[in-house]
Amino acid sequence: MKNLSFHCLIFLVYFLPLKNLSAQVEVIKSEELNRVKGASGVYFYKDRLYIIPERCLEIIEIDVKGHSKRSIPLKGMPSTMTTLEGITIANGYFLLIDEEKPRIYKVDMQGNYEEEYRFNADPEHKDNDGFEGIAFNADKKLLYVLHERAKVESSYQAIIYTLSFEEDLSVLQTVDTLFLPLGNGDFxxxxxxxxxxxxxxIKSKKGEYFINDFDFENGVISKSGYSKREISKSISDFLMMNKDYSSNLEGITLDEKNNIYLISDNMDGGTCDRAVKKQTMLLRLK
Incomplete structure (x- = not known):
């Protein structure tokens, strides 16, 4: 895929009260992000934000003020790859999750594919409810993989797999599996x-948005519960005044000051080299 040319980015600051979260919402309005088909993950690393689109074979790098830095074309990706979702950085490499298969792709910082890692996942997901997120715990040498929603017996649940690995990531073993109830599957x-x-x-359905904070012990996520912070009113208030933005929140990351970044998927079918009708919403919660 050709490297996209970057245009000057415009950013807008818009402050909203945030229920149950003493913070301000800063909206970074980026014209260049709207050229991307379906931002599906974001990761903060060394004063940069790295954004992975679902279908475009690239990673976009911007600084925390929204200024473009580079587009990193993904080269040599497996032909069996489906849709890319979450993104993290581990041991100096990007790790990307495949939405439809239990596969993790290792890519160097220049976008060159290195190898893939497989892990065991059960039950099988259906109806496009696949693997959506990946996170890395360097101290405990653990990876976390999110399965957004699955029907387990008679109820819907999200699943977080905790995986251990060797230094070179060559061996992935399931340490823990956490099931999160989703009721009738609306969330x-x-x-x-x-x-x-x-x-x-991030937990959401149309018009309702939550950030859940999980406790953990020795790197394993606690099964005893989590704290829930609702941001529905802040998001809804902004969207009422800015109807061209997509409300489909797809990515979350933190910077070194614990500012939270959220990104949405401009999900209306635009291609990688054409501006789309819905705008990508990139938020910073302070």
Missing amino acids: RYTDICFKNNKFMA
């Missing part, structure tokens, strides 16, 4: 992140 989890000893996840 889904769309991404996870681990940074600064914090583990967070």
Whole structure:
């Protein structure tokens, strides 16, 4: 795929009160992000944000003010790859999750494919409810993989797999499997992140948005519960005044000051080299 040319980015700051989260919402309006088909994950690393689109074979790098830095074309990806979702960085490499298969792709910082890793996942997902997020715990040498929604017996649940690995990531073994109830399946989890000893996840359905904070012990996520912070009113208020933005939150990450970044999927079918009708919503919660 050809390298997209970057245009000057415009960013807009818009402040909203955030229920149950003492923070301000800064909206970074980026014209260049709207050329991307379906942002599906975001990761903060060394004052940069790395954004992975679902179908475009590239990673977009911007700084925390929204200024473009580079497009990193993904080269040599397996022909069996389906849709790319979450993104993290481990041991100096990008790790990307395949939505439809239990596969993790290792890519160097220049976008060159290195290898893939497989892990055991059960039950099989259906109806496009696949693997949505990946996170890395360097201290405990653990990876976390999110399955957004699955029907387990008679109920819907999200699943977080905790995987251990060797130094070169060559061996992945399942350490723990956490099931998160989703009731009748209206809600889904769309991404996870681990940074600064914090583990967070996005849970949402149309018009309702939550950030869940999970406790963990020795790297394993606690099954005893989590704290839930609702951001529905803040998102809804912004969308009422800015109807051209996509409300489909797909990615979450933290910076070193614990500012939270959220990104949405401009899900209207635009191609990689054409501006789409819905705008990507990139938020920073302070």
